[in-house]
Amino acid sequence: MYSTFKLNLLGYTIYVVLFFQINNIFAPLNRNKRALGMLLINRKSKVQLISELEGESFKRVTLSFYRYVYLNQPQEFRDQLYLAWGQWHCFGRIYVAHEGINAQMSVPEEHLQPFLNHLDSVPELANMPIKYAVEDDGKSFYKLTIKVRPKIVADGLNDHVYDVTNVGTHLEPMEFHRLVAEGKATVIDMRNHYESEIGRFENAYCPDADTFREAIEKVVEEFKEQKDEKILLYCTGGIRCEKASAYLKHHGFSDVNQLHGGIIAYAHEIKQHGIPSKFIGKNFVFDQRLGESIDGQVIARCHQCGSPSDTHTNCANHDCHLLFIQCPTCRHEYQGCCSNDCKSIIALPLEEQRKLRVLRHEKYAQSKIFKSRLRPNLKQAALSKP
DSSP: OHHHHHHHHHHHHHHHHHHHHHHHHHHHHHHHHHHHHHHTSOOSOHHHHHHHHHTOOSOEEEEEEEEEOOOSOHHHHHHHHHHHHHTTTOEEEEEEETTEEEEEEEEEGGGHHHHHHHHHHSGGGTTOOOEEOSSOOSOSOSSEEEEEOSOSSOOOOOGGGSOTTOOOEEEOHHHHHHHHHHTOSEEEEOSOHHHHTTEEETTOBOOOOSSHHHHHHHHHHHTTTOTTSEEEEEOSSSHHHHHHHHHHHHTTOSEEEEETTHHHHHHHHHHHHTOOOSEEEEEOOSSTTOOEESSSOOOOBOTTTOOBOOOEEEOSSTTTOOEEEOOHHHHHHTTTOSSHHHHHHHTSOHHHHHHHHHHHHHHHHTSOOHHHHHSOOOHHHHHTOO
16 A cells, blocks of 8 residues: 555656646747737727827728638637738728628728738638728728627527528629619618618618617518518628528528628719619718718708708717717717717716716616617707706
């Protein structure tokens, strides 16, 4: 028994010695890895980043692209992209997942060609169709953010219950335009209500929905008796229609079509051909611009006074950050806020604002405010002026 104890003790001693030797060998590598990780995220404040953007003397190009392609190691893929694109001062919001990539970006004009060359050098991104912004002031993004996500679009759907590769027929913009003009097909907007509120195709069905999942379920229910009719789907850049068309086909819709390249591609095509647009109003975009006009028409109204307006903004009270439509007059009157309450808050000293932030955080954590934040009813606030 004593000899067994000595053998166990010897074995444990060898294990401990080897553990520390191995740890000493890999410690520098782990430190380097952590140091590298520190370099692959932004460390500057929003104020500093916006100030630097405003001070830039060169032009930027706003573009977007997506691709469903299998990525075995999305985190490593993300890090490689960050290193490559960061060196050219590219900004944007990019989502990477096992299923592919979804990117909206701002690239310095002088680095655009090297950027495109890099895309072609990556097998998963080669020959990528690029969509360029319709209206571009170069201020769409102020930092580079690349995130690894479960999906490149938060669709809320279970991909295992239907064939996501069985998508609809891709229609080029002019073919889509012709079919909309004929008026025989059912045109469906696959965006959220706050997007279609400021712009949409003529006679399109726009689901009164806050999320993609809610929208697609409403479509299936609304047209369950019309599954043999020709369906024309559209969205901002085309990515949401990939999942939507496959989902509709899974539910028995036989003639599902989608606008290739989305509203962005359509806007470029109709301007190039010099023909009147079938899309009226403004195209909502998910960057600092929040929208780009397609035909110059304003079809929405200010959420505070009801006058014609299609300018989305976020409440100047950053603890509120409500997305709503505000006209120039109300913007001046409310100082960019959604209500008199928020207007009074931004006038408080910062320390008082911090105290209120804690109190309101607890309140919001215990309530479901998602719908109210997406569907602002600000007229009552306008009537209760001090």
